[in-house]
Amino acid sequence: MGFLKAFARRHGLDAFMMRCLAIGLVLAVVAGACLLQLAFVQLLQGSATAQAATDLRTSRITIRSNRGRITDTNGVVLAQSVERYNIIGIPDAASAFTPITCGSQKAKSYGYCHQIKGKPVGATGAAAVARLLAPVLKVDALELGAKLNGDGKYLVIKKNVTPAVKRKIDKMGLTGIVYGELSSERVYAENTLLGSLLGGVNDDGEGAAGLEQSLNSTLKGTDGYTVYQRGNGGEVIPGTVTESQDAVDGKNVSLTIDADVDWYVKKVLTEGVSSFHAKWGIAVVEDCQTGEIIALEDSDQIQAGSDKAKLNASRAVTATFEPGSVGKVPALAAILQTGAHTINDKFTVPYEIDWNGQKFHDSTEHATMQWTLAGILRNSSNVGMVMAGKDVTPQERYDMLTKFGIGQASGLNLPGETNGVLASPSSWDGRTKDTVLFGQGYTVNALQLTRAISVIANDGVSRRQSIIKSVTDADGHVTNKVHDEATRVIDEQYAKQIRNAMESVGEEYKATAGVDGYRVAAKTGTAEVAGSDGRLTSIIADFVGIIPADNPRFVVTVAMQDPDGTYGGITSGFLFAKIGEFLMQKYEVPNSAERTDAIPLEW
Missing domain, CATH: 3.90.1310.10 (Penicillin-binding protein 2a (Domain 2))
Structure with a gap:
């Protein structure tokens, strides 16, 4: 303070001028500090500050x-x-x-x-x-x-x-x-x-x-x-x-699905389950010439995109069941292909037999009959199949089932799809090794059953099934996805003989499962499955048909659980007939030629 007073006296400055000088010094200091900060920002932080401003503006x-x-x-x-x-x-x-x-x-x-x-x-x-x-x-x-x-x-x-x-x-x-x-x-x-x-x-x-x-x-x-x-x-x-x-x-x-066909199949299933008071129904339509799945439906009323659709896989691919007598088709193929018997071989078939310590009988009681091997299939005789399969080893039976696609993935990769159950022959007990000859002791889904019968429709060749037809990218490039793999399973002559015998089955059910103007080769099945109580108290009634039998175009599988009428031929077969008629009309399939080559069924 003394310094300032001495400075003022020496220079003749009064109090006002001293205050002005003090303020000026303060302003000079502030200005200097601002200049230093500006230089710091511009020279040292300029790039970072500009980047921060840019980042703030960037979206x-x-x-x-x-x-x-x-x-x-x-x-x-x-x-x-x-x-x-x-x-x-x-x-x-x-x-x-x-x-x-x-x-x-x-x-x-x-x-x-x-x-x-x-x-x-x-x-x-x-x-x-x-x-x-x-x-x-x-x-x-x-x-x-x-x-x-x-x-x-x-x-x-x-x-x-x-x-x-x-x-x-x-x-x-x-x-x-x-x-x-x-x-x-x-x-x-x-x-x-x-x-x-x-x-x-x-x-x-x-x-x-x-x-x-x-x-x-x-x-x-x-x-x-x-x-x-x-x-x-x-x-x-x-x-x-x-x-x-x-x-x-x-x-x-x-x-590969045809929406018109699928819609009609859905309608037939819904009405059929209602009229037969069944628990549910499923159906598959396959173009047997290409392996394309034309329709794949069930009777469940679930809207795509709904919570139910996200929680429940399609019953048509998840439901498994014993095929029942439809399983006699691959068993008959094993008998013919191994040379154990010919389709015309003659058998004396009783209603019931004791076989290797096991009792087997047919579904309905009958007198001892004289049937050919074709007649055994036509009459769906369990006893006849056991007799005819005597010289076919368990391994040969198993091998033929796998060749027909039983126990094998379809290759469609559908969510929830099951492979069914086919145990190895080493685990078969004294009864199962023979029940597999008539469709018991293993399980399938509807797609597998359809593929198995398509082997017969295709003269002994198994075609891989397809449900994806093509994929088109954003540039319009189309990639074909229909599978072209085909494997011969049995000789052509044996496949045609089995189809001939199956046509006799179709004629038996003509009143309920026939399609006017067209020959049908078919096989029915009825199998026990576990009911809600866990015991074998429910029935699966299935029907698989080839139409037309003389020039196969489609294989149609229909199955229902616990329908009134029980047997596949008069329940699921009735629904098959409606679907078959629709297919023939929609695709304008020519009428069948008259049948003239039926294999004898009796002797």
């Missing part, structure tokens, strides 16, 4: 891809994604938003302005954005404003709005603050068509069940993105798109 927008469609063999859409949008907000941009007053110079320059019912918005920031959006999205403005009031870069305001709503938002002048992110809603064919088989997707659009799940990697697309900078009002700054990647849509999948 990355996801461009959603579309999930591929699932169609039937004729292009009928079974599952598709319709255009929807998730409305996304950028809170930090919303917080900086200032509405453009209508009539202002800025409004004329930008070509748009903001107002609500002809009046000013009356707010700025997140509240203003919320007031503009609320009427269009039908949400509460106060709640929306609270959500937008922050510094985040991504907020889902509302999901799955229609394109019309998105277009309204696009015209509101909120670019860089609010945008529509392409989403989708998965919709399916009506009337529960292929409900559980198609399955459904989850909230993220990923396959959650059925074909949607197993084909997810094919149907799912790849999202794209755009990176750009925005101004203080949230608008995109021209020329600032620094990075972008187009979305790639998922591939479209065409099934």
Whole structure:
């Protein structure tokens, strides 16, 4: 203090001038500090500060891809994604938003302005954005404003709005603050068509069940993105798109299923289960010339995409059962192929026999009959099959069953599909080694049973089944997915002989399972299965037919649990006839020639 007074006396300065000098010194110090800070920022932190500002202005927008469609063999859409949008907000941009007053110079320059019912918005920031959006999205403005009031870069305001709503938002002048992110809603064919088989997707659009799940990697697309900078009002700054990647849509999948046939099969099953008071029914239609599955249905009323569809696999691929007498077909193939007997060999067949310490009998009591091997199949004699199979070893019986596809995966890779149960011959007990000759002691699903009979339809050749016809990518390239693998199982002559004997079975059930104008080769089955009490108190009645028998085109399998009438020929066979008639009309199959080559059944 003494120094200042001495300085003032020496220079003749009064108190006022001293105060001015002090203030000047303080200002000089402050200015110097500012210059030093400016130099520090510009020279040492300039790059980092500029980058931070750029990052604050930069937005990355996801461009959603579309999930591929699932169609039937004729292009009928079974599952598709319709255009929807998730409305996304950028809170930090919303917080900086200032509405453009209508009539202002800025409004004329930008070509748009903001107002609500002809009046000013009356707010700025997140509240203003919320007031503009609320009427269009039908949400509460106060709640929306609270959500937008922050510094985040991504907020889902509302999901799955229609394109019309998105277009309204696009015209509101909120670019860089609010945008529509392409989403989708998965919709399916009506009337529960292929409900559980198609399955459904989850909230993220990923396959959650059925074909949607197993084909997810094919149907799912790849999202794209755009990176750009925005101004203080949230608008995109021209020329600032620094990075972008187009979305790639998922591939479209065409099934071998014919929607018309599948719909009719569903109708027949639903009505049949009701009229026969059955617990359920399932059916498969296969084009035996190609192995393509034309229809695959069950009587369950489950809509594709529903919670039930996501929790329940299709009964047509999950249900397993003993084939019953339909299993005599691969057993007869083993007898013929090994040379144990010929189709014309003669047998004296009683109703019941004691065989290696085991008793076997036929389903209905009869006198001792004189049947050929063809007659044994025609009359579905368990006793006759045991007698005829005497010289066929357990290993040969097992090998033939596996060649017919029993116990083997179909290769369709359908969710929930079961392989059934076929134990190795080393584990067969003294009874099972013979019951396999008439379809007991192992289990199958409907697809396996259809494939087994298609071997006979194809003159002894097993074709791999297909349910995917083709896949088309986003560029329109089509890849054929129908399998062309074929393996000879038995000699052609034996397959034709078995089909001849099966045609005699078809003639027996002509009144209930016949199709006017067409020859049918068929086999019926009735097998006990576990009921709700765990005991063998339920019945599976099945019927598998080849139509036309003289020029095979389709194999049709129908099975019901606990139908009134019990036996497959008069229950499931009745449904077969309806399906067969529809197939012949739809595909305009020529009428059959008269049968002239029936193998003798008796001697």
